[in-house]
Each structure stands twice: as structure tokens, then as C-alpha cells.
Amino acid sequence: MKTLQAIRGMPDTLPVDTGSWQWLERKVQDLVQSYGYQEIRMPILESTHLFARSIGEVTDIVEKEMYTFADRNGDSLTLRPEGTAGCVRAAVQHNLISTPQRLWYRGPMFRHERPQKGRLRQFQQIGLEAFGVATPDADAELIALSARLWRDLGVADAVQLQLNSIGSLEARAAYKAALVDYLSAFKGELDEDSQRRLETNPLRILDSKHARTQEFLTNAPNLHDFLDEESVNDFARLKAYLDGAKVAYTVNPRLVRGLDYYNKTVFEWVTTELGAQGTICAGGRYDGLVAQLGGKPTPGVGFAMGLERILLLLGAQGIEAPSTLPLAFGVGVGEAGERACFAGIEALRSSLPQFDIRLNTGAGSFKAQMKRADKSGAKVALIWGETEAQNNTVTLKFLRDDEPQITLANSLLAQELERISNTM
RNA sequence: GUGAUCGUAGCUCAUCGGGUAGAGCACCGGAUUGUGGCUCCGGAGGUGGUGGGUUCGAGACCCAUCGGUCACCCCA
Secondary structure (H helix, E strand, C coil): CCCCCCCCCCCCCCHHHHHHHHHHHHHHHHHHHHCCCEECCCCCEEEHHHHHHHHCCCCHHHHHHCEEEECCCCCEEEECCCCHHHHHHHHHHCCCCCCCEEEEEEEEEECCCCCECCECCEEEEEEEEEECCCCHHHHHHHHHHHHHHHHHHCCHHHCEEEEEECCCHHHHHHHHHHHHHHHHCCHHHCCHHHHHHHHHCHHHHHHCCCHHHHHHHCCCCCHHHHCCHHHHHHHHHHHHHHHHCCCCCEECCCCCCCCCCCEEEEEEEECCCCCCCCEEEEEEECCCHHHHCCCCCCCEEEEEEEHHHHHHHHHHCCCCCCCCCCCEEEEECHHHHHHHHHHHHHHHHHHCCCCCEEECCCCCCHHHHHHHHHHCCCCEEEEECHHHHHHCEEEEEECCCCCCCEEEEHHHHHHHHHHHHHCC
């Protein structure tokens, strides 16, 4: 029989790695809750229309990266490629945003792209969305929160904040026209992708990696000259908030985002440590999206971070989740010893529930059991043999310290282990 | 979607067209019949990703396919 395999780009997370995941998720969860964000859980499947309407019909995500298929009744469904659209849908559907609301979510997102470093077809994001606040303090708080996360994780020195304002929809439309007008003169000399984008998504030409295309952009119209007054003011206020909180940033006038719903603030946290996929966290303001999806006009701002990329960065920086080793490992020799061991370990789990205490299962020779005790990393082996079983005692052998082993009554074991744990 | 590169034991890798495909680590057992780590000895573990082709003979060469990796496009 052919070996069954996971779907391409949708890897299993194995026990050797889940500790890091749990550590990271816990850190993020604690932080966002301390800022008043409440968790919301959305389905991973939504109506295809939701994404097409919010992300934009001509974006790469919608045009070629979505997992879309027909439900049994013919409805077109899509595995969510990002979280904001579903979050807005849920918030509108359940009337969560009649007052300002801070929401966060986590879970898998799906995009049908060729896998590479830092890019998978199923990947995990944690996203935050703040609804109902039009002023840039909301943007600033989100950015400050993310900056704090990098500090908490110990990667602050490896990431940089790129910041920009892309203005109102109207300002952007005017700029888009001017840019197309300017670049059309060189159309034949632009790279192929940029020529195509001239028709579909001209703003994305700005961050083209082609040197020659970038040359033509040197004298191109500047987005900031087209910004509406409100966007200019809000951007200045945002920068003042960040300056006051000592959050460093680089204004990048070429920073645009791939999703259509953004306006005013856009930002990305980037690193040079991860190769080609250096964005670990990105977001911006989307004041028109709620209304666009049928809700009452409500401003919004949010971001999402890619957990795999953050874990890669932590790895590159040599930062590891603190690992915990078991306190004790129970070894039972002979039938009476095994029974005494099982009972003794279960009793310990009742009296010392805060500790990691392991039990040898599957018998094995004394020697084999001691090997397992050592391999478990436990501080102490708890040995029940024939003699111990007969006398209601247990022998403690210290596996990490140069201390003689001791034998004591079962009834004193929990107390003794607790004492030992304090000296760890 | 495009390109490059790689698939041999659980893991890291040898073998580079010629006899039953090897090593280290890990695993199991023994030396030490109630004591782990160090050492020594032994054992188990493979349809060489899969399917075709070339050849007297293929793990090795060719093609296809699946998968990994990295990059492009794009994005978290």
C-alpha cells in the first residue's frame, strides 16, 4: 500500500515542536488580553463572495491562491486565506461593533502557493482587529502592542517597523491614475509583471524588485503628494504617538499592501533573518470594509502575524521555549514492585499535582527501566522492587546530583519530593 | 503558477554501472541475574519516494509523477 502523506504545504507539527508553539501562543494570548482584546473564533470556511468582495477581485490571493470548491448544494465555499474578512463578517452578523470592540483570533489560513521558507499552504496566524475607533491612537496602540511582543520574545533587535499612509480611497484613486499615466510612457521597458500590474494593480509596481523598473520609479509621482488632508494629519498624529512611546519606525512611501481594503495607515514588521519571506506581521486601517460587507459604516484597524515565521525567527535568534523536565520517574521491578510503583506514582499525582511525574510502563528489565528514567531527564528515580514492596518503602536514586540514594517509607515520599523540588 | 536542486534504515550520511546496499546516532538485548550515564559485544530495522524506460546488469543513466528545500511571483 502506498504510504499516505499529508497534503503539500500542510505540515504536521510534531511533539518536538509543539512546546515552542504553546510557549509562543501563550505569550501572545497573555499580551493581547492585557490590552483588552477578546478572543473570537470563526469557521475556517466562508462563502467565496466574502473574500472576493473584501480582499479584492484582482488581487493575487483571490485570483489564484484560494482553496475554493462547491458545496454539495452548489454554493461556492473557500478556505479562509486571511482572517480579517471573516472577523468583520462575524462582528457584523452578531452586532458586536455597535460600540468600540477589540477582537483577536488565531488559527489556520490557507493559500495555494508554492511552499518555500516561511510560506506554507496552511499556516497559522494570530490576528487583532479594533473596531469603531477612527482616531490614530487605535493604530498606535496596535503597533505598540506588537512592538512589546517582540521585546517580550527577545527579538526586538531583529525586526524593523515599516510605516506608511496610503490615504483615502479617493486620494489613492487619484494617485493611481497619475502613476499609470507616468509609467505608461515607459510601458515597453518595464518588467513583464509590472506591465501586467499597470492594468490590474498599479500600486504594487512601487515595490517591484526589478532594478530597472525601480529606476523609472525614481521620478514617479509621490503618493504622499496626493494624500488628503485628514490622512496627512492622522499620519502625523500616529507618528507622534509612536515617538512618545519610543517605538522606532521607518516611513516607507513605497509600502503598499496586497489587499484592497486598506486605507490610511499600513505597516509591516520585517526582518532580514528569514530569507525571502521577511514579513512577520502586517496590517493597517480599513475604514470602508465594514460598510462594504453590509454593516453600519464603522472604522477598523488591525494586523495579523504569521506564527511559523515568528518561530523561524526565534530559532534563527537562538531563542528557545523554556523546557521543563520531570521531577521523578517511577521504576517497578517484579510483579509486586510494579504494583507498588503504579500505586505509589498515582498517589504522588494526587498529592503533588503541580509536578511532572512519569511512570515506567511496559515492564522491562531493571536496567532498561533505569535507562528510561535517565533518558526522561527526571531528577530522581523512584524505585519499587521486591524489598520495597514488602516493606512499604521506596528508594530514591538521584540521577543528576552526586548524592547517595535513600530509602524511606511510602508515606513520607510526597513530602520528601516536595523538599527536593525546592532545591532544583 | 515558473525555475533550480534534492529523495538510500527512525535521524545524519556513505556507496557514484558490477556479487547478499554500509556506517554513526537512536532503539532492543547482553557483559553487570536490584541500579541509569562511560565502555565493550550482539540484535532488530531497507520492495534505494513511486511508476515506466535504456542495459547482459540500475540505488546510480533517461522520462514521468509525488514529495522536500530554496528562489521568483506574491504574501503572514
